[in-house]
Amino acid sequence: MKKISLLGSTGSIGTQTLDVIKSHPEEFSLAAMTAGKNITLAAEQIALFKPSLVSVERKEDAERLQKEFPNIRVLFGRDGLIEAASYKEADFLMNAVMGSVGLEPTLAAIEAGKDIGIANKETLVTAGHIVTQAAKKHEALLLPVDSEHSAIYQCLLGNRREDVDRLIITASGGSFRDLNRDQLQNVTKEDALNHPNWSMGAKITIDSATMMNKGFEVIEAHWLFDMAYDDIEVVIHRESIVHSLVEYKDKSVIAHLGSPDMRVPISLPCPSLKGLN
Template identity: 50%
Template sequence: MKYISIIGASGSIGTQTLEVLRKEKEIQLVGVSVHSNLERLRAIILEFHPEVVCITDEDRKEEAQDLMRSLHYSGEVCFGMEGLIHVSTLPKIDLVVTSLVGMVGLRPTVEAIKAGKDIALANKETLVAAGELVMALARKHQVQILPVDSEHSAIFQSLQGSQPHEVAKILLTASGGPFRGKDTAFLQGVTRAMALKHPNWVMGAKITIDSATLMNKGLEFIEARWLFDVPYENIDILVHPQSIVHSMVEFCDHSIIAQLGSPDMTLPIQYALNYPHRHPAVAKPLNLLAVGQLTFEAPDRQTFRGLDLAELAGKRGGLQCAVMNSANEEAVALFLKEKIGFLDIYDVVEEAMERFRDLGDITLEKVFAADEAVRAHIRRKYKEV
């Protein structure tokens, strides 16, 4: 039996992880967190009976306590960041599924690694903001970081049986998002509703907007560099509209190995939960005849500037990735509130990267300080405080 916690269980990845658990009888859910979705938490408690639950929105504390009384819940209830860390470091668990969105996932992931827990990582911002530090910590504590993102899972699977010196290049695929082929004039009129309609994947709002700007692929570019210890110059990005080839690895002999599958997140989730073994499928099968064609093209970097901004941050190093990530989170939040336009997202990120360019060497304390400084600056500028 494997024992796990899921932090961020009410979101897209968390919900699909629970779908996997319904078929994986040798995996037991011990700890779980949600932000404020108490109805979702009620359903999880009734179905999976976790021993510890966390509600990170402390404004819902009284309602949560009423819910626990109504359910006669006898387990442990905790709140806020302290509770999130507690759920991530429970002595009983073997693995933590980090399915939170944004920088909030960094601290509990770090504490879980220190506690010797393997990580099924869906929270890409953890490695974007502090990849160098997190991977060093994982090596120190002999912890496995198992990627859940479909692209990084594909790379991870394609690397099985190979040696690091044999890897020539990582080929990271992107769907191109809902606006592939559109020009800047079109993007000036993009609305919130338009940007939230992804052609292939069902995801949360933040990652869907990131996919539309191609910032998501920039974040994954940085994440891939740290996960697989491959230099940035050896990572290429290809637009693959069908979202069937989830990514590829080119080896020193020019052989390319790819992982293909339906655009269904239960596949990489199930692989991470059971690694190094494969279990009978939860994901729907792939019918290549129905797909018909698999095509690839170069990304339009001039129109979708998020890609170049993320790559620039990665290559600058230091705290630039943390700055870029925090600025992007704030910019996406502003767009979702309809306070800025779609193309303004790039401008918010670029301005923050220049303003907070020289912050010194990277440490975890400085990552958190940079995150706070960037968010405070943007919120003041857009009168969010």
């Protein structure tokens, strides 16, 4: 039984992570969770999964939940987020919070010796050098949860890192991929949020529409796999069936294909990335 600490339980990745836990009760349990301001959903999750530690953003929400669930420990704010990330009863951290707020709890989990599922790309985009150095020092495992990076990870397994020539990351093109410059002048937020392939949170869907998210993914791949930027390429693949490819120096290519469902990379039983060094 693997005990999970989940940061960002009410977001897109968080709720899908809980779907995986619920589908495999013999393998996973929820030890700790954090949520932002969606306290109604957080309360439903607490009642269903019964974590022993919960942290939320605001003090007043923590007090409300503590009254509703007197048998669990409820914290709030930065300190609560860090304590949940490094919670001693958890074996594994799934970091699914949005933004740079995910950096500090990630470092705390690394120092506590936790293996970490990285669904918070801003952690590596803003401080990849710090995070990867800390993970190496504490022998913590960083496991990619983005579909593209999970695909690269799987394409690298069983092969020698020195044989890799380049990484190829696919992109759906986002919500505006079929529009010309004139048509883009009249688009709305609702248009941007209407992704043709993936069901994701609002921010990542907007970033997909502008292709900013793909730039973040290149930076993330650079740090996760220790690849030079010149050796990471992006190609448009409208169907989102091929999630990424790895080309080797003998010009053979291994591709990862699968349904556009984030539960797949979330539930991946990951062996150690140390075998890729």
